[in-house]
Each structure stands twice: as C-alpha cells, then as structure tokens.
Amino acid sequence: MHRDHINATMEVDLALLKSTKGLLKISEMVCVFMAFVCYAVASRPVYIAATCMEFFITLGFLLLYLLKLNKMFTLFFWPLIDMFNSFFAAALMCILSLVAVSTYTVKGTLSGGIVGFVAAALWSLDGYILFKKITFNKPRTTTEAQTG
Secondary structure, three states, X not given: OOOOOOOOOOOOOHHHHHOHHHHHHHHHHHHHHHHHHHHHXXXXXXXXXXXXXXXXXXXXXXXXXXXXXXXXXXXXOHHHHHHHHHXXXXXXXXXXXXXXXXXXXXXXXXXXHHHHHHHHHHHHHHHHHHHHHOOOOOOOOHHHHHHO
16 A cells, blocks of 8 residues: 655754854853853742743744744744844843842842843844844835836
C-alpha cells in the first residue's frame, strides 16, 4: 500500500543567528535573563514576572523567525507586531528598571535594574530598525498610479 504524505520537514534559518535581527533578539534575551536572575536573587516577584514574560515573548519571536513560521502564518503582519512588542518591551523594562534602581534595598535589584536598562536600549534599537524597514508611506510607482 503506497501512501502519499506531506513533506513535513521544517526549514531552519541558521543565517538569522548571525544577522542583525538574530543577534539583537539573542542579546535582548541574554540581558533580560541576567535581569531575571538578579531579581530572583533579590526575591522581587513583580520584577521576576515581567522579565520572565519578556524573555519568553522574545524567545517566541526568535523561534518564529528561526523556524520560518512567519511564512506559514501569514494572517498577521509579523514585522509590525514585532516592532510594537519591541517598543512595548523597551518602555516596560525602562519603567521597571527606573523603579528598581530608585527603590532598591538589595544590590540584586540595583543590578537587575541596570541590566534592564541595557535590555530596554536593545529593544528600542530593534524597534527602530523594524520601523525603518516597514514603509507605511511608500510612494506608488507610475504603473500602480495608472491602474489604481
């Protein structure tokens, strides 16, 4: 009995790991993980939850691009979602770090806040690069203008 089966091999984009996008995502994850460890040592549950959440969201985007799942799930415009997440994560981490640095009682909280600022800067850079790549007001070509 011969069975037709779907080619279920998954592509992996290893070049992503050496690209600016991939290196930024990995750097963001390393920084936010370091902040997570600092907050865990200092026993700061609110900070632990926020850093843990952002770590897994960034890991999700890295896996999305690494496994080329963004090409399979085309319902969403992934670069735009990634850009909004990057700016949201930067703002969240910046606020969290400001509070951590200004109210610390344990040095782990201070360290986590400082590393959090680095992560916020990386997310800001990531969001800015994504924003520059997304062209909302791209001029139409003459052919599009004639047919549209």
